[in-house]
Amino acid sequence: MIKLENMEFNGQQQAQTKTMAAAAVPTPDVAVRSQKREETVRAEAKDVNFFYGDFQALKNINIHVFDRRITALIGPSGCGKSTFLRTLNRMNDLIEGARVEGSITIDGQDVNAPGVDAADLRKRVGMVFQRPNPFPMSIFDNIAYGPRIHGEKNKKALGEIVERSLRQAALWDEVKDVQKRSALALSGGQQQRLCIARVLAVEPEVVLMDEPASALDPNSTYRIEELMTELKNDYTIVLVTHNMQQAARVSDYTGFFLRGEMKEFGATDKIFTTPEQKETEDYIRGRFG
Template sequence: MSNKITVRDLNLFYRDLQALININLDITEKMVSALIGPSGCGKSTFLRTLNRMNDLIEGVRVEGQILMDGEDIYKSDVDVVALRKKVGMVFQRPNPFPMTVYENIAYGPRIHGQRDRRRLEEIVESSLRAAALWDEVKDRLHKNALGLSGGQQQRLCIARLLAVEPAVVLMDEPTSALDPISTLKVEELIRELKNKYTIVIVTHNMQQAARVSDTTAFFLNGELVEYGDTELIFTGPKDKRTEDYITGRFG
């Protein structure tokens, strides 16, 4: 397997506060990488460096390199809009647009120039099928998406992201606001999607990280303490701090 993302000597500052300290890791293509660690440890900040979402925060400064397919995404001539199309993001709480299910999915392709009605219908159906939602909403395509359940809304947001054909999918605690059954459906979906996409997920749920990820990174106080095969991280961590966190001694 080849590396999709290579991170070297990454430091991030919120003005004078250093939030990420000398991060180095490789994210393998078409695998699920989980980021774990206590609140405030830098894992969500790190996730947002991968599609430059931190650029939207005043006073943020980034040092180091993040290479995606060998290209430095922080070079001055990078088209950030194109980058965020390539590297999509699913947030902690479902955030469907206050419009129909159909329009939620068609929105992105339209923004990127797709105008053909038949092609848009194909994209809507294929995206909803990829997000395991088509059978539940095919008779409700022209009803407001806000009428869907929380779990359906989150899968709709995943479908909306898939509609613009990303290469990488970032997920920031995508099931923390969902009930157990909806969580299970999203986890099943993550396992299916890795056949086509590189996925990086932030989770506070140790069991979830163990269930869905191939590799796991443990962050603490802005540092990457340990990164490796998920099974090895959970059964034989090399660092005592990793073991203490996984076994519930802190965090």
């Protein structure tokens, strides 16, 4: 498994312009383990603090999100992993009294810089939510919603985008003949894949997934995971999950959050086999949380 991935990495290296050694990752053990790997940093958080009013939800978060990898964020409820996810596309702007400190960059650009428009940022950093939230519209209109609000009017172009997105989300075969039907008539798992397709339709660079399978049955969960692995070829994915097996199965890197801090970050197989911190080990062994 790891070997295959490494070969893949080497193949990609030529295409990468801005590369950096994983040695720059703050947690030293990652550097030791994967010093041969070279990864492109897509998003980076530096000393991020986050407050809901007086309550500090995130403390000094430092993390790298690598290009075309799945980064999983795990930790018990209320540990701040979802809050952190939402700082990446400024979804927290919508919450009154929320305040963020430190720098969060996507492709080197600070997302909180004065010139950055939140709507424009969210076009580049898409999001899939915990509960499938299709619009009360037809399947077609759900997917076409994003391109339309960004100004695409051409019917043919919209049709092509819808087909491509549905194919990418592995939903095309199931819905191609019923695109005019309400999206609410789909099953939960199909709805969630529709939501993923809807995000892909605006061609984001990074896709944030906030427990995308936690409201689904095991079979649908399996399909979503399969889809994530597939999407990794083209997209950078940050995945928040409660499900540790899921993190172990699909992710390349894992960050462990606890009480607003990131306790440990590193390659997933390292985190799940030989974690540095006692708390990480206790959590992944199921001793708490």
